Amino acid sequence: MTQRLAEIARSAAYSAHIPAADRPDEEPAVHIAKTLLEQFNINEMEIIRRMELLDLTQRELDLLAAQQPVIERKLAYIVARFYEKQTAFDEIALLIGDADTLARLRAAQTRYIQDLFAGDYGHAYVNGRLRIGLVHKRIGVEPKLFLSAACTLKYLLSEVLAHEIEDRSTLLDVLRALDKLMNFDNALVFDTYIGTLLSAMESAKKRIETYAHALEQKSKILSTHAERDPLTELYNKRGMTMALTRELNAAQRRKSQVSLVYMDVNKFKFINDTFGHAKGDEVLRALGEAIAKSCRSTDFACRVGGDEFCVILPDAAPDVAEGIAEKIAEAFTALFPEFSVAAGVAGTGPEQFMTESELLEAADKAMYAAKRAV
Numbered sequence: 001m002t003q004r005l006a007e008i009a010r011s012a013a014y015s016a017h018i019p020a021a022d023r024p025d026e027e028p029a030v031h032i033a034k035t036l037l038e039q040f041n042i043n044e045m046e047i048i049r050r051m052e053l054l055d056l057t058q059r060e061l062d063l064l065a066a067q068q069p070v071i072e073r074k075l076a077y078i079v080a081r082f083y084e085k086q087t088a089f090d091e092i093a094l095l096i097g098d099a100d101t102l103a104r105l106r107a108a109q110t111r112y113i114q115d116l117f118a119g120d121y122g123h124a125y126v127n128g129r130l131r132i133g134l135v136h137k138r139i140g141v142e143p144k145l146f147l148s149a150a151c152t153l154k155y156l157l158s159e160v161l162a163h164e165i166e167d168r169s170t171l172l173d174v175l176r177a178l179d180k181l182m183n184f185d186n187a188l189v190f191d192t193y194i195g196t197l198l199s200a201m202e203s204a205k206k207r208i209e210t211y212a213h214a215l216e217q218k219s220k221i222l223s224t225h226a227e228r229d230p231l232t233e234l235y236n237k238r239g240m241t242m243a244l245t246r247e248l249n250a251a252q253r254r255k256s257q258v259s260l261v262y263m264d265v266n267k268f269k270f271i272n273d274t275f276g277h278a279k280g281d282e283v284l285r286a287l288g289e290a291i292a293k294s295c296r297s298t299d300f301a302c303r304v305g306g307d308e309f310c311v312i313l314p315d316a317a318p319d320v321a322e323g324i325a326e327k328i329a330e331a332f333t334a335l336f337p338e339f340s341v342a343a344g345v346a347g348t349g350p351e352q353f354m355t356e357s358e359l360l361e362a363a364d365k366a367m368y369a370a371k372r373a374v
């Protein structure tokens, strides 16, 4: 390993030796607080590895640095020719867009050419190449356009070097070194380009996940609404049907009973007609509350339409359901002594089972029988 590469390796080994927490320049894991080198995990060892992969030696780097005076003399010419060639492509001219941008790009390109022959290919150099990838991604320069620029520049530099270096063997060595260094640079540019693309995709994915979660919550709320009666907040007919089907299936599996209380307000039409619709609503809400308070959390209190209510009681025999119906009726009459409710009960299981509609019909019939008996 040459002297400069050995120095880089020593400093990498030194920083790897110190625990992360004790390293003064160690940044917290916040993305924005990290340098590009840190974000892309490029340390001294990585720089050396990349150079080794391209067989780019210190001798070659020194050879490039030795060409600095030649390049410095021809710098203005190279930059001018470079933009002449690049802006001949419509899409590149369009991308550059205006004179100010062109002036900024000229300055950046001048610095890059100087860097190529400055002899220092450490941290600052690599950081500069990574930044180019980042900027190209941000302003939307596609890799094919970047490669076109890299090719144009290499051609111009080779042309100038070929003109200035008389010794053919030295010229070939310099051109080979230049080729390797520019490949080293391009790999860094592409790494940042791809890395930036990936993090943009990652953040888009996160945004989509957040959006999907919000949608899921919203659809849960909507489907809850679809099963609820807005006046009493009890299950509506749809919610009742779903719950009854589910509970009958579960009871058949468990070989248990399901009972149903069916009830309505006696002469509700009269209440509406005499005291008004608002009073009718108040009575319905009160009955809904009385039902909800009288049953267990595993029961389903439902308003199936108009003044008709029902309670599904899983794991309950009809006599338990009778007790609940009485409790509801008492709670209702305590609120409205002048009004009354009628209730009917039916049960099914644990061996033989009625269908949903048979059970509903049986409870409804029992309710009408009770109504007639008053």
Ligand SMILES: Nc1nc2c(ncn2[C@@H]2O[C@H](COP(=O)(O)OP(=O)(O)OP(=O)(O)O)[C@@H](O)[C@H]2O)c(=O)[nH]1
Pocket (backbone or CB within 6 Å): 231, 264, 265, 266, 267, 268, 269, 270, 272, 276, 277, 278, 279, 280, 281, 284, 305, 306, 307
């Ligand atoms: N206030 C109010 N009335 C409703 C609502 N939904 C239905 N109704 C009314 O409830 C009444 C139900 O009347 P019926 O089915 O004849 O019941 P009823 O008068 O109690 O008769 P019986 O059951 O035989 O005692 C109808 O007048 C409907 O217009 C509601 O949400 N609010």
